[in-house]
Amino acid sequence: MTVNGSDDVLLVHGGTPLSGEIRVRGAKNLVPKAMVAALLGSGPSRLRNVPDIRDVRVVRGLLQLHGVTVRPGDEPGELVMDPTNVESANVADIDAHAGSSRIPILFCGPLLHRLGHAFIPGLGGCDIGGRPIDFHFEVLRQFGAKIEKREDGQYLEAPRRLRGTKIQLPYPSVGATEQVLLTAVLAEGVTELSNAAIEPEIEDLICVLQKMGAIIAMDTDRTIRITGVDSLGGYNHKALPDRLEAASWASAALATEGDIYVRGAQQRSMMTFLNTYRKVGGAFEIDDEGIRFWHPGGQLKSIALETDVHPGFQTDWQQPLVVALTQATGLSIVHETVYESRLGFTSALNQMGAHIQLYRECLGGSHCRFGQRNFLHSAVVSGPTRLQGADLVIPDLRGGFSYLIAALAAQGTSRVHGIELINRGYENFMEKLMELGAKVELPGKALG
Numbered sequence: 001m002t003v004n005g006s007d008d009v010l011l012v013h014g015g016t017p018l019s020g021e022i023r024v025r026g027a028k029n030l031v032p033k034a035m036v037a038a039l040l041g042s043g044p045s046r047l048r049n050v051p052d053i054r055d056v057r058v059v060r061g062l063l064q065l066h067g068v069t070v071r072p073g074d075e076p077g078e079l080v081m082d083p084t085n086v087e088s089a090n091v092a093d094i095d096a097h098a099g100s101s102r103i104p105i106l107f108c109g110p111l112l113h114r115l116g117h118a119f120i121p122g123l124g125g126c127d128i129g130g131r132p133i134d135f136h137f138e139v140l141r142q143f144g145a146k147i148e149k150r151e152d153g154q155y156l157e158a159p160r161r162l163r164g165t166k167i168q169l170p171y172p173s174v175g176a177t178e179q180v181l182l183t184a185v186l187a188e189g190v191t192e193l194s195n196a197a198i199e200p201e202i203e204d205l206i207c208v209l210q211k212m213g214a215i216i217a218m219d220t221d222r223t224i225r226i227t228g229v230d231s232l233g234g235y236n237h238k239a240l241p242d243r244l245e246a247a248s249w250a251s252a253a254l255a256t257e258g259d260i261y262v263r264g265a266q267q268r269s270m271m272t273f274l275n276t277y278r279k280v281g282g283a284f285e286i287d288d289e290g291i292r293f294w295h296p297g298g299q300l301k302s303i304a305l306e307t308d309v310h311p312g313f314q315t316d317w318q319q320p321l322v323v324a325l326t327q328a329t330g331l332s333i334v335h336e337t338v339y340e341s342r343l344g345f346t347s348a349l350n351q352m353g354a355h356i357q358l359y360r361e362c363l364g365g366s367h368c369r370f371g372q373r374n375f376l377h378s379a380v381v382s383g384p385t386r387l388q389g390a391d392l393v394i395p396d397l398r399g400g401f402s403y404l405i406a407a408l409a410a411q412g413t414s415r416v417h418g419i420e421l422i423n424r425g426y427e428n429f430m431e432k433l434m435e436l437g438a439k440v441e442l443p444g445k446a447l448g
């Protein structure tokens with residue numbers, strides 16, 4: 001497998017505990033959306049704590065294509081985005097961005113407000129389920145948009161100013177909630193959204209929009225009320241840290257019997273993860289600058305785990321933690337309720353020596369949308385098992401990081417193919433691995 005002409009394989013020599021300090025910056029699931037929000041402003045916006053990951057580069061390219069000037073700010077990780085020339089942009093080559101990430105769908109509202117029309121190429125993102133976008137188009141229609149499906153994407157038009165509306169989401173979708181926010185802020189009148197997603201990244205996006213001049217109220221019952229305004233200004237914002245990346249490193253510390261200080265990790269957005277980590281037998285210590293995660297010695301404990309929307313256990317935490325669960329004593333049960341196909345990555349772990357059995361039934365606490373529908377969305381992990389190095393092909397972002405963790409915890413050498421995918425959401429992961437003492441090499445290249 002090759003990427004950009006270079007061999008996209010990492011050799012991982014396992015069996016060394018990861019130990020040391022790394023830093024996480026702004027969240028992959030907030031930063032690109034805050035960048036899209038800059039399109040709504042009449043003046044420049046400043047976003048700080050921006051990580052150098054592929055999803056950010058994709059949105060940067062899309063913004064520039066739409067006439068937004070994007071340049072680095074004064075401090076490292078700062079972006080300045082000026083949307084003043086959006087109306088006069090000549091948008092060409094948008095097809096080149098097809099399949100790049102899930103973010104292009106969030107351009108709909110801002111472009112409809114600014115230009116009266118929008119073209120959205122096919123989306124990318126992780127292949128962990130069907131990932132339909134029906135809620136997005138349904139809410140845009142409710143705001144008054146006309147949508148036409150074309151061969152290469154979706155064409156949207158707003159014949160007149162979009163109007164606020166009352167929306168009930170069938171499921172608290174993160175993306176659909178963001179779609180509503182980014183559309184309602186400049187729509188005429190009030191929008192009331194019920195059954196909204198309330199992930200910390202959504203709260204941070206609301207903070208960004210409020211800084212721009214939006215009026216948004218969040219109730220405690222998943223209701224968000226947005227009072228549309230006539231115009232918005234730019235913002236100056238420091239992105240919240242990436243709680244998903246932080247949890248990935250925490251799981252790596254546990255699975256490799258290591259000790260990692262994650263600078264930038266924050267307790268508030270990780271409380272559910274921290275409770276679970278403690279139940280498994282992982283240790284952590286929180287200070288003002290970050291969180292130290294380590295394996296305290298002795299046996300890890302098996303648990304029952306169910307993923308859910310916030311404040312439940314985030315689905316993106318699931319895959320890395322499952323690798324640590326292969327080292328816990330007894331039977332752990334994992335019920336994935338957010339994506340129907342997010343457990344496929346476990347077959348490679350079984351090839352490495354893990355004992356993970358998948359089930360179609362909803363195992364654990366509740367019945368979810370996927371029960372009785374032929375989706376292998378529950379797992380029983382029996383441990384502890386000794387993992388052996390293997391040839392692994394990365395299936396998706398978190399699955400890929402999980403394979404790295406498994407390879408690092410295993411005896412012997414693994415060849416991990418497709419590592420370029422990890423750059424989509426993990427900044428400088430190769431440098432971080434080496435800082436933590438991992439024995440990794442790119443065949444034919446000297447690292448470090």
Ligand SMILES: CC(=O)N[C@H]1[C@@H](OP(=O)(O)OP(=O)(O)OC[C@H]2O[C@@H](n3ccc(=O)[nH]c3=O)[C@H](O)[C@@H]2O)O[C@H](CO)[C@@H](O)[C@@H]1O
Nearest residue numbers: 029102131132133134135136173174175176315316338339
């Ligand atoms: C870039 C980004 O922020 N990605 C995150 C975002 O993805 P994303 O915003 O795509 O995830 P959603 O919350 O929308 O999806 C949750 C569930 O709703 C379903 N659904 C969603 C939209 C729709 O129109 N129809 C529909 O049926 C999906 O198939 C899925 O089963 O939230 C997910 C859930 O926390 C995270 O795993 C992803 O990391």
Ligand SMILES: C=C(OP(=O)(O)O)C(=O)O
Nearest residue numbers: 102125126316397398425
């Ligand atoms: C599923 C994920 O991301 P995306 O929605 O960008 O595919 C993820 O970050 O694990």
